[in-house]
Amino acid sequence: MNSTAKLPVTVLTGFLGSGKTTLLNRILTEPHGLRIAVIENEFGEVGIDHELVINAEEEIFEMNNGCICCTVRGDLIRIIGSLMKRRSQFDHILIETTGLADPGPVIQTFFVDDDMKEKLALNAIVALVDAKHILHHLDDNDEAVRQIAFADVIILNKTDLVSPGALDLLESRIRAINGVAKIRRCQRADVPIESILNVGGFNLERAVGMDPRFLEPEYPFEWGGILMAPAGTLSLDASENPDPSMTAVIFPASGTDELALAAARDHAVAAFAATPKGADPGTRLSADGIPHDLLLTRSAMNWTVDIPTAGPLAIFTQHHPEELNLRFLTANGQLTPAVAAAYKPDHTHDEAVTSVGIESTGDCDGKKLDAWLSQLLREQGANIYRMKGVFAVAGDPDRFIFQGVHMLLDTANGGPWGTRPRRNSLVFIGKNLDREALNKSFRTCLA
Amino acid sequence: MPGVTDHGAPTAAPKMLEMKSANHLMPEQWHAQLDDYLIDLRWSPDGEFLAALPATGHPCVFSATGKPVISLPEHLGANGSLTWSPDGHTLASVGLDAVLRIHPLADPAAARSRPLPPGWIERSAWNADGSRFAVAIGREVHIFCPLTMESVWCIVGHASTVSDLVWHPVLPDKLATASSGGIRLWRIGQDRPIGILDNGSAAMLITWSPDGRWVVTGEQTPSVSLYDTRKREPLYIQGFQSKIHAFAWQSDPSPDAPWLALGGGSVITVWPCFGKNGPRGVRPIQLPGHLREVTALDFPITGQHLASGGRDGLVLLWLPHHSDQPACIARRDEEISALRWSPTGVHFAYATASGHLAVHSFLARS
Numbered sequence: 001m002n003s004t005a006k007l008p009v010t011v012l013t014g015f016l017g018s019g020k021t022t023l024l025n026r027i028l029t030e031p032h033g034l035r036i037a038v039i040e041n042e043f044g045e046v047g048i049d050h051e052l053v054i055n056a057e058e059e060i061f062e063m064n065n066g067c068i069c070c071t072v073r074g075d076l077i078r079i080i081g082s083l084m085k086r087r088s089q090f091d092h093i094l095i096e097t098t099g100l101a102d103p104g105p106v107i108q109t110f111f112v113d114d115d116m117k118e119k120l121a122l123n124a125i126v127a128l129v130d131a132k133h134i135l136h137h138l139d140d141n142d143e144a145v146r147q148i149a150f151a152d153v154i155i156l157n158k159t160d161l162v163s164p165g166a167l168d169l170l171e172s173r174i175r176a177i178n179g180v181a182k183i184r185r186c187q188r189a190d191v192p193i194e195s196i197l198n199v200g201g202f203n204l205e206r207a208v209g210m211d212p213r214f215l216e217p218e219y220p221f222e223w224g225g226i227l228m229a230p231a232g233t234l235s236l237d238a239s240e241n242p243d244p245s246m247t248a249v250i251f252p253a254s255g256t257d258e259l260a261l262a263a264a265r266d267h268a269v270a271a272f273a274a275t276p277k278g279a280d281p282g283t284r285l286s287a288d289g290i291p292h293d294l295l296l297t298r299s300a301m302n303w304t305v306d307i308p309t310a311g312p313l314a315i316f317t318q319h320h321p322e323e324l325n326l327r328f329l330t331a332n333g334q335l336t337p338a339v340a341a342a343y344k345p346d347h348t349h350d351e352a353v354t355s356v357g358i359e360s361t362g363d364c365d366g367k368k369l370d371a372w373l374s375q376l377l378r379e380q381g382a383n384i385y386r387m388k389g390v391f392a393v394a395g396d397p398d399r400f401i402f403q404g405v406h407m408l409l410d411t412a413n414g415g416p417w418g419t420r421p422r423r424n425s426l427v428f429i430g431k432n433l434d435r436e437a438l439n440k441s442f443r444t445c446l447a
Numbered sequence: 448m449p450g451v452t453d454h455g456a457p458t459a460a461p462k463m464l465e466m467k468s469a470n471h472l473m474p475e476q477w478h479a480q481l482d483d484y485l486i487d488l489r490w491s492p493d494g495e496f497l498a499a500l501p502a503t504g505h506p507c508v509f510s511a512t513g514k515p516v517i518s519l520p521e522h523l524g525a526n527g528s529l530t531w532s533p534d535g536h537t538l539a540s541v542g543l544d545a546v547l548r549i550h551p552l553a554d555p556a557a558a559r560s561r562p563l564p565p566g567w568i569e570r571s572a573w574n575a576d577g578s579r580f581a582v583a584i585g586r587e588v589h590i591f592c593p594l595t596m597e598s599v600w601c602i603v604g605h606a607s608t609v610s611d612l613v614w615h616p617v618l619p620d621k622l623a624t625a626s627s628g629g630i631r632l633w634r635i636g637q638d639r640p641i642g643i644l645d646n647g648s649a650a651m652l653i654t655w656s657p658d659g660r661w662v663v664t665g666e667q668t669p670s671v672s673l674y675d676t677r678k679r680e681p682l683y684i685q686g687f688q689s690k691i692h693a694f695a696w697q698s699d700p701s702p703d704a705p706w707l708a709l710g711g712g713s714v715i716t717v718w719p720c721f722g723k724n725g726p727r728g729v730r731p732i733q734l735p736g737h738l739r740e741v742t743a744l745d746f747p748i749t750g751q752h753l754a755s756g757g758r759d760g761l762v763l764l765w766l767p768h769h770s771d772q773p774a775c776i777a778r779r780d781e782e783i784s785a786l787r788w789s790p791t792g793v794h795f796a797y798a799t800a801s802g803h804l805a806v807h808s809f810l811a812r813s
Contacts, residue, residue, distance in 0.1 A: 054567065074627050074649050074667065078610060082569060085484040085784075085800075086502040086525055113667070114689045114740075 006121035007084070009093045010197055011106050013147040014128030015137050016099035019157040023128060023189035023196075024096055032193045035090040037083055039076065041098045054079055072109040077116065084119050092197055093120070100143055103127075103150040104385070104405065111408040124199035127151035127181075128189065131170060132161040138173065145353045148177050149385045149429045150405075152199055156185045165242050165323055179355030180388070180427050220272035224265055224316040225340030226253045230330055234305040234313070236285070238324040241296030246318045247276045250305055251289035253314040256338035264314035265343070272316070279303060287313060296324065312338070353385070356435045358426040358442050363394035365447040372445045373402075373409065376438075381407030383433065389426035390414060394447040466736070469764045469774035471810075473795060477513030478805040485798035486526065487785050492535040494791035496552070499804050500529040506540060508552070511794055513806060517555055522546060527569035532593065533577040539593065541571045541582055549593055561596045563589065570611050576619040579635065583609040588624060590635060600635050611653040613662070623662045625650035630662050630674050644674040644681045652691060656705050657698035661720050665691030669711055675725060682727055688712020688740075695744035697751060697767075708753055708767070710741030715755055717767045736763055736773045743785050747792035752809070754795060756783025762797050776807060 014020045027036060039054045080093065097106055103125060110116050127147045137144035148154060154174060159167055171183055182199075184191050227234075236248075249271040254260045267289065276291035281301035285292050294303060307313065317326070320342060328335040369391060377384070384406060391400040399414030428438065483501040490497050496516060497509045506519040506529050519529075522542020529540045538550045545563040566584040573580055579599065580591045585608055590600040607627035615621035620635040627649040632642035650664035650672065662674045670685035693710035697717075707718045707726070715734040718726035739758035746753050753765040760779035765771075779799050786797035788809075796806045 072667070074610075075608060077667065078608065078651070079567060082502075082525070082567070085486060088483065089503065 006119060007087055007091075007093060008123040008197070009080075009095065009110065009120050010123045010199075011103065011125045012094060012096045012128070012196075013101065013103045013106075013125065013151065014099065014155075015130065015134065015141070015144045015147065017133065018099070018128040018130040019155075019189040020096055020099070020128050023155070023157075023191075024094070026189060027094065027193055027196070030193055032197070034092050034197060036092045036094050036197075037090040038094045038096065039079055040096040041101070054083075071105045072112050073105050076106065076109050077113055080120065081115060084115075092123075094197075102143055103147055107150060107386075107405050108408060111405055111410055117410070123197065124152040125150050126153045126155065126196050126199075128155045128157050129174070131156050131158045131167060131185075135170060135173070138177075145177060146385060148174055148181070149353050151178060151181045153196060154178065154181045154183045155189065155191055155196075156183060157189050158187060159185045160187045165240055168323060169242055177353050177355065178429055179357060180429070219265070219269060219343040221247070221249075221268060221316045221318050221343055223320045223340065223342055224261065224268060224314065225337030226256050226261055226264060227313045227315065227328055227335045228256055228338050229307045229310065229313040229335065230332065231307055231310045232331055234307055234335070235302050235329040236294075236305065236326060237300075237302045237329055238294075238296065238326045239300050240324045241298070241301075242319065242323050243296060245278070245293045245295050246324065247272065247291050247293050248285075248315065248317045249289055249291045250285060250287045250313065250315050252287065253312040256312045258339055260312065261314075261339045261341060265316070265341075268314065268316035353429070353431050354433055354435075356428045356430075356433045356438050358389075358424070358428075358439055360424045360442065360446065361421070362424070362446045363392045363422060364424060364445045366393045366396070368445040368447075369393065372441060376441070377404070377407045377409060380430070380433075384428055384430040386429045387427065389424070391424050391426075392417065392422035466763075466773060466775050469776045472774065473764065473776050473807040473809055475777070476794070476806050476808050478803065479507075479509065479513070479515075481507060481802035481804060483802050484800050485784050485802055485804060487529060488787045488796050488798050488804070489529060489531055490787055490789045490794070490796070491531050491552075492533060492790055494789035494793060496535075497787075497789075497794075497796055497806065498529050498531065498538055499798060500526055500540075501802055502526060506538075508538070509804075509806075511789065511806070517550075517552065519550055519555075520548065520558075522548075525569075528571045530571060530573055532573050533575065537577075537593065539571065539573065539580055541568045543568060545584075547571075547580070547582060547591065547596070549596065559596055561591075567608075570609070572612060572614050574614040574619045574622075575617050578619055579614075581612055581614065581622060583612050583624070585609070586626075588612055588622065588633075590622075602633050604639070605631070610649075610651050611664075613653045613655045616655055616657050616659055618659070623653055623655060625653035625664045629672060630664055632662065632674075632676065642674070642676065642679065644672060646672060646681060646683060648672055652694065654694045654696070656707070656720055657696050658705060661707070661725065663694065663707065665694065665709075665711075671709060671711070673720075673726065682725065684709075684718075684726065687716075688714065692740060692742050693744040693755075695746050695753065697746040697753070699749060699751065706746075706767070708744050708746065708755075710744050710755065710757075713737040713739055713741065713757065713759075715741055715744065715753070715765070715767075717753070732767045732771070734765055734767060734771055734773070736765075736771075737761055743783055743797070745786055745788050747788040747809075748790050750788075750792050752788075752811075754786050754788065754797075756786045756797055758782045760799075762786065777805060779803065 110122050253264045271289045276293035279292040280295050285303050285305045287305050388403045393400050401414040402411045481501045482504040487500045500506045503525050505521050508516040522544045524543035527542040540548045545565045546560050548560040550558045564584050570583040580593045582589050586605040588602040592599050605626045609624045609626050611625040613623050622633045624631045629645040631640040634641050649667035652665040654663050660677050664672045669687035669690050673682040689712045691711045695708040697706040705720050707720050709716050717732040737757040737759050741755050741757045743756040755763045762777040763773035764776050765773045782800040784798050784800050788795050798804045
C-alpha cells in the first residue's frame with residue numbers, strides 16, 4: 001500500500017448476540033488477501049491466534065463540556081496512532097464495538113481528531129442485526145436504533161429463524177430508520193467479505209441507486225394500482241396476516257395509465273387521512289374512497305366490492321399485496337392491475353429515528369448553503385446522527401460532497417459533474433426530524 | 448463554502464525560498480536506514496551512543512560516529528519504548544508482547560527479561576537515580592527494580608488508561624501520570640496521588656520541567672495544562688492550531704529559564720516558565736516556519752538552539768530568543784518522526800517515518 005494513501009477503517013456494530021464475533025472470525029480466516037488489524041472491545045472473543053487483534057478498553061473522552069459531538073474514543077486515538085507507525089503491516093483496520101455501545105463516539109473520532117482525519121478513511125459502518133430478536137430491541141433500546149441509524153451496511157443475520165414475511169416487515173422497519181444503508185440478508189453472518197471491507201465510504205448515488213424510492217416523498221400506503229374491473233362483484237382474497245389489520249381505499253379512477261395512477265395517488269393520500277372503518281372478513285367494502293381497515297384475523301379471508309358499472313378502479317393498500325397474498329378475483333378469474341406502483345411508506349412504525357431525503361434540481365448559492373448548514377447543525381445537530389449529500393453549487397463545475405455526524409461536518413470535492421445532470425441530493429438520519437421543514441428550509445439555499 | 452479547517456495545509460505562504468541552510472553549521476556526519484517507522488531516538492547520557500527504536504524490527508545502537516554497536520531483540524507485535532538508564536550502562540525496552548528487557552550495553556549476553564501484564568505497552572521510564580523503572584500498562588503503572596527485575600509497586604486508581612508517564616527530574620520517588628482526567632502526581636509507596644490536576648481534559652503526553660516545578664500535559668484538544676507543583680496551581684493554555692505532538696525544555700542554568708517549546712500545529716510557541724507566574728499572562732515567542740504540524744522538538748541540555756521536525760519533512764534550527772528565521776538542517780519528503788540533541792550538544796540526530804536516520808555534528812559546539 002502507498003504509505004501516503006489513507007488507510008480504510010471499518011466499524012462493526014451490532015447488538016449483543018447479533019453475530020459480530022462470527023463475522024469477525026470469518027473476516028480473519030477467509031482468504032481475502034487483506035491484512036486486517038482488528039481492534040476489539042471484548043477481549044478474547046475472537047477465537048483465533050492473530051497477532052493483529054488488539055484489545056481496547058472503551059474510553060470516552062468528553063472534550064468539550066459534554067457536547068455530544070465532542071465525545072470521542074480515546075483508546076482508538078492512542079491505538080490507531082501507534083498502529084499508523086507500522087502501517088506497512090496491514091491494509092485495513094476493523095473496529096468492533098461492544099453490543100451496547102453508542103456508535104457515535106467511534107465515528108466522531110474520525111471526524112474530530114485531525115490525525116485520524118488525515119490518515120484514515122472511514123470505509124463503512126456495518127451493523128449486524130439479529131433478525132429474530134431485533135424488533136424487541138428496537139422497541140426498548142435506543143442503542144439498537146442508533147446502531148442501525150449510523151450504519152452504511154446493515155447485515156440482517158439469522159434469517160433462517162424468521163419467516164419471509166416477517167423479514168420483509170423487519171426490513172421495512174429498518175428502512176424507515178435508515179433509508180440509505182445497504183441491507184444484506186444472511187445466515188451465520190455469511191456475507192461476501194468484500195461487501196463489508198470494500199464499501200468505499202459514502203456514496204450517495206449508490207445509496208439512491210439501491211433504493212430509488214428513498215428520495216421520494218413518503219405515503220401512507222405501500223402499493224397502489226388500477227384494475228379494469230368488469231361490472232359485478234370484485235373479491236379481495238388474502239391468506240397472510242403480517243399485521244392485525246391493513247388499511248385500503250377503493251375508488252373509481254380516471255384511466256388506466258400512469259397519469260391516472262398519479263392522480264389516484266394524490267386522491268388516496270387525502271383518503272387515507274380519514275379514520276378507517278373496521279371491516280371483518282366477509283364484509284362488503286364500498287368503492288367510494290372511504291378507508292377500510294381490513295381486519296386480518298384468519299388464515300383465509302375475503303372482502304367483496306360491488307361494481308355497478310365496468311371501468312377503471314383504483315385500489316391503494318397499506319401493505320404490498322404480496323405480503324398478504326392478496327388477489328383480486330371476479331367471476332371470470334383473477335384481475336391483474338393495468339398499472340401499479342410501490343410507494344415509500346411512512347406508516348411502518350412511528351419511528352422517532354428516521355431518514356429524510358431531499359432531492360432538488362437547480363444550483364445552490366454557496367453562501368446561503370453555508371449559512372443553512374451552519375444553522376441547521378447548530379440547532380439540530382444533537383438529533384442528526386448522520387448526514388450525507390451532494391450539492392451543485394452555482395459557478396462551480398465540480399460536485400460538492402459532504403458528510404457528517406451530529407454537528408461535525410466534513411466536505412470534499414466530488415470531481416466534475418461532467419455529463420451528469422446537476423442536482424442536489426441530501427439525506428439526514430436522525431431523531432425527530434421534520435421532513436417538511438427540512439425540505440422547505442433547504443429550498444432557501446437555491447440560487 | 449461549508450468546510451472543515453484543514454490543519455494539514457499551510458495557512459500562509461511558506462518562507463522556504465528565503466530559508467537559509469544550516470549545512471555550514473550542522474553538516475551531516477552519517478546516516479543509516481532502518482526497516483520501519485522510527486518511533487524514538489535516545490542518546491546515551493555521555494553522548495557516545497545513539498539508540499534508535501523502530502516501530503517493528505530490531506532496535507539498534509550506534510556509536511556517535513555511526514558504527515553499529517548492537518542490534519537488540521525486537522518485541523513481538525511492535526516495539527513500545529527504549530530508554531537508557533541514567534548511568535548509561537543499560538537499555539530497557541518494552542513492547543506489545545508484554546515483555547520487559549534489560550540490556551547491559553557492555554555484555555549483551557547478560558540481557559534479562561520478565562513478562563508484564565498484557566496490555567498496550569509503549570510508555571516506560573527510568574527514575575532519576577536508575578533504581579526504579581516504570582511501565583504504563585492499561586490503567587496501572589508497574590514499578591520494577593531493574594537490578595532484580597522484581598515488581599516493587601503498582602499504581603492503581605486511574606479512571607482510564609495511563610497515556611504517558613514521567614519521573615521527577617531529580618527526586619527518585621516521584622512520578623506523574625497523564626490520563627483522561629488530567630495529571631496525577633504519585634510518590635512511590637503511597638496508594639493515593641499526592642497531587643491531582645483534573646480539569647476534565649484528556650491528557651495524552653506529559654513532561655516535567657528540568658527544575659521540577661512544572662508538570663505539563665498535551666491534550667486531546669488543542670490545549671496544554673500546566674501544573675505548578677510549587678504553588679499547586681493549574682494553568683491552561685489553548686488556541687493552538689492542533690493538538691500538541693511535541694514538547695521541549697530549554698534549561699540553561701540561568702535565572703531566566705526554563706523555557707517550554709510547544710508544537711501545536713505548524714507554529715512553534717516558546718513560553719517562559721520562570722519567575723513568579725511562569726507563562727501566565729505572557730505572550731509567547733512564535734516561530735512560524737513549518738508547513739505542516741510540528742512532530743518533534745528538542746533543545747540541547749545547555750544551549751538555546753531549538754531543533755524542530757514536522758510532517759512537512761523539514762528539520763529546522765532556531766534561535767528563538769534572537770530570531771524567528773530558521774535555518775534548514777534537512778529537507779525530506781516524509782514526516783520527521785523523532786529528533787534529539789546529544790547530551791553534549793555536539794551531535795544532533797533525526798529520524799523519519801520510513802526509517803531514515805541521520806546524524807549531524809554541531810560545529811558551534813565542537
